Amino acid sequence: MPTEPLSQKEIEDRLRELPGWSQEGDRIARTYRLDGHFAATALVVHIARIQEELNHHSDLLLGYNTVNLTVNTHAAGGAITEHDFELAHRVEAVAAGHGVR
Numbered sequence: 001m002p003t004e005p006l007s008q009k010e011i012e013d014r015l016r017e018l019p020g021w022s023q024e025g026d027r028i029a030r031t032y033r034l035d036g037h038f039a040a041t042a043l044v045v046h047i048a049r050i051q052e053e054l055n056h057h058s059d060l061l062l063g064y065n066t067v068n069l070t071v072n073t074h075a076a077g078g079a080i081t082e083h084d085f086e087l088a089h090r091v092e093a094v095a096a097g098h099g100v101r
């Protein structure tokens with residue numbers, strides 16, 4: 001998959017396909033709200049497995065019942081690339097199963 005930086009229009013077009021996701025500076029971001037701390041922690045573990053499989057890793061912030069994910073592509077100098085959106089879609093595909101609100 002290419003690691004070329006996406007243009008601002010490409011980023012905005014792709015974010016429209018990802019309700020709940022937004023651009024925060026040079027990253028794309030999402031916060032999930034779960035039903036308690038253990039559920040939030042379980043989602044973090046699941047995300048970690050996906051990230052290892054993709055070899056693409058976000059920064060995750062675990063709160064009491066929230067998981068905040070922010071990501072960009074280090075290999076592209078911290079730009080937003082297709083890798084970041086691939087991760088976002090993979091996480092979205094499993095998040096509902098964790099009972100996100």
Ligand SMILES: C[C@H](O)[C@H](O)[C@H]1CNC2=NC(N)=NC(=O)C2=N1
Nearest residue numbers: 055056057058072073074075076
């Ligand atoms: C060597 C290894 O493939 C790279 O460091 C991978 C690991 N995880 C990564 N994660 C992110 N967010 N960006 C990268 O460029 C990246 N590269």
